[in-house]
Amino acid sequence: MAASTGWVNRRYGRKIGFLHHLRADAGLRFGQYRDYESVDWDAVGRLIFICRGNICRSAYADALARKQGLEATSAGLNATSGAPANDAGTRLAAQRGVDLTAHSAQRLEELTLTGDDLLVCMEPEHATSATARLGTEMAGQVTLLGLWSQPRRAFLQDPYGLPDDYWETCLDILDSGVRSIGAKLGDRAHRSTGDHAAA
16 A cells, blocks of 8 residues: 555655546546647747746746747746745756756736747646636637656646655656657747748
């Protein structure tokens, strides 16, 4: 039993995270998130990574994307403006060569959204809120980061306050998702160059 609990905590953060994962995974299998997979990559100019507090998941994904040369920022649905990145996240990110020391949290409402924004969310609930926000501004697209990661995770548990072993799992998934998204944007650039050459 203890071994099983340890596996759940290491892979999903906590029992409730595992239950959220199972529910989201069922939705993924039945096509519930198909709209979030239908990204027009040619229309994407800026990535906006979104989580709840903008101090853990989205802060790391933002810094990693910018390190890879992508235009990116991040925001939280319930962020405290100006808050620094989480201490554990900053420490573990540094071990991966990602610097979070200059991060300053912001709320999604503080950003002016445009039609070339792709809002990259960590949980289905976040995506629902982001979609509602876009609906009022008629701008941008929404996706879930975990749809592009390996393994796929429609729900990525917040690592705030959790042990390092789950943080590492979470960061691995963020690494994978950001790399995949970056590759798709790179493919877009190659297609554009190829089309220009053909013309």
